[in-house]
Amino acid sequence: MTQKLTVAVLGGGSFGTAIANIIAENGVRTFLWMRDSASATETQSTRENRRYLPGQRLADGLEVTSDLTRAVSDSDLVFVSIPSHSFRAVTRQIAPLLRKEAMVISTAKGIEPEGFTLMSQVLEQELPDHAIGVLSGPNFAKEIVARQQTGTVVASESEALIQQVQSCLRSETFRVYANPDRYGVELGGALKNIYAIVCGMAAALGAGHNTQAMLLTRSLAEMGRFAAAMGANPMTFLGLAGVGDLILTCTSDLSRNYRVGYALGQGQPLEEVIQGLGQVAEGVNTLRQVKQKADELGVYMPLVSGLFAVLFEGEAIADVARKLMLGEQNHDVEYMGAD
Numbered sequence: 239m240t241q242k243l244t245v246a247v248l249g250g251g252s253f254g255t256a257i258a259n260i261i262a263e264n265g266v267r268t269f270l271w272m273r274d275s276a277s278a279t280e281t282q283s284t285r286e287n288r289r290y291l292p293g294q295r296l297a298d299g300l301e302v303t304s305d306l307t308r309a310v311s312d313s314d315l316v317f318v319s320i321p322s323h324s325f326r327a328v329t330r331q332i333a334p335l336l337r338k339e340a341m342v343i344s345t346a347k348g349i350e351p352e353g354f355t356l357m358s359q360v361l362e363q364e365l366p367d368h369a370i371g372v373l374s375g376p377n378f379a380k381e382i383v384a385r386q387q388t389g390t391v392v393a394s395e396s397e398a399l400i401q402q403v404q405s406c407l408r409s410e411t412f413r414v415y416a417n418p419d420r421y422g423v424e425l426g427g428a429l430k431n432i433y434a435i436v437c438g439m440a441a442a443l444g445a446g447h448n449t450q451a452m453l454l455t456r457s458l459a460e461m462g463r464f465a466a467a468m469g470a471n472p473m474t475f476l477g478l479a480g481v482g483d484l485i486l487t488c489t490s491d492l493s494r495n496y497r498v499g500y501a502l503g504q505g506q507p508l509e510e511v512i513q514g515l516g517q518v519a520e521g522v523n524t525l526r527q528v529k530q531k532a533d534e535l536g537v538y539m540p541l542v543s544g545l546f547a548v549l550f551e552g553e554a555i556a557d558v559a560r561k562l563m564l565g566e567q568n569h570d571v572e573y574m575g576a577d
């Protein structure tokens with residue numbers, strides 16, 4: 239634990255709040271930035287993020303503010319916990335406010351459409367003089383604040399960043415592993431959201447354990463093939479930020495992406511499901527980006543193609559399920575488990 243650090247977490251949604259709370263509980267001076275001043279004032283005074291993490295008392299030392307300059311100008315580490323659709327805009331806002339030595343870490347699990355850009359690549363582009371990293375793993379915010387034992391991964395080329403992140407986050411209930419493969423760790427966190435939608439949909443349709451196991455394994459195989467085609471290390475996908483996060487989000491209705499899939503499987507239209515969620519489910523946009531990239535690269539991704547056909551081309555789930563079982567026989571060689 240480090241007493242001297244100052245840390246800012248940007249984004250007062252469920253994950254930003256959970257991460258900021260761990261760091262503050264560790265005795266580190268911590269700011270949580272929310273864009274909305276009424277929410278920041280309410281959270282600061284009630285010590286509860288009523289919208290995103292109701293019922294959880296936040297650490298006394300956590301300062302919640304809507305003043306971005308106050309949050310970042312003294313901070314050694316800045317975690318950006320903003321969904322991918324607004325991640326670049328917030329990064330641009332902080333660029334002139336950061337200390338020269340500040341290190342910046344993304345916790346977002348999404349992909350920007352322009353150029354298939356992952357969030358730490360956005361950081362690289364917008365903050366070229368700063369060390370950057372990624373935090374990703376099987377990490378439901380609700381369980382983190384409930385002090386369930388949790389493992390995560392920090393990935394960066396900067397050893398100093400890895401050490402600082404580990405020292406401010408690690409606790410009896412939060413273990414932080416290091417991985418030098420930033421791209422692989424980040425890609426795994428983004429891709430698994432697609433498969434959480436697939437698995438939620440299958441669950442709504444009554445999938446049994448055999449089906450769930452097959453879907454999970456086929457998901458991992460697809461992720462590995464895509465990773466290899468993108469130049470990432472498929473072995474990273476066998477760790478917490480790959481298969482770990484895949485298992486978590488594909489098997490639990492705490493996952494927003496899984497819940498989106500479940501509601502779709504019950505026959506609700508996509509727009510209605512997204513509106514009703516009230517929080518971000520990155521998998522829907524990630525699906526668009528990955529489908530396009532897989533087509534460009536010629537990567538065989540039947541689950542991605544099938545989900546895309548259901549969500550955006552009006553194909554019936556039953557027809558897609560049939561194709562998934564009968565299609566493309568010459569791909570039915572086991573590769574990383576199955577395809």
Ligand SMILES: NC(=O)C1=CN([C@@H]2O[C@H](COP(=O)(O)OP(=O)(O)OC[C@H]3O[C@@H](n4cnc5c(N)ncnc54)[C@H](OP(=O)(O)O)[C@@H]3O)[C@@H](O)[C@H]2O)C=CC1
Nearest residue numbers: 249250251252253254273321324346347377378379517518
């Ligand atoms: N929740 C989880 O368990 C985990 C989430 N993640 C990832 O973390 C990222 C954030 O997710 P999460 O916290 O769950 O999302 P939520 O939907 O819970 O919260 C999103 C937060 O981002 C804020 N926000 C949205 N747009 C802007 C903007 N333009 N400027 C400033 N703030 C903005 C929202 O503010 P407002 O309330 O004012 O709209 C809200 O505080 C996602 O990429 C997600 O995949 C990663 C691991 C676990």
Ligand SMILES: O=C(CO)COP(=O)(O)O
Nearest residue numbers: 375376377378493494495
């Ligand atoms: O990434 C997550 C847990 O690791 C959260 O998943 P959802 O965004 O689907 O809720």
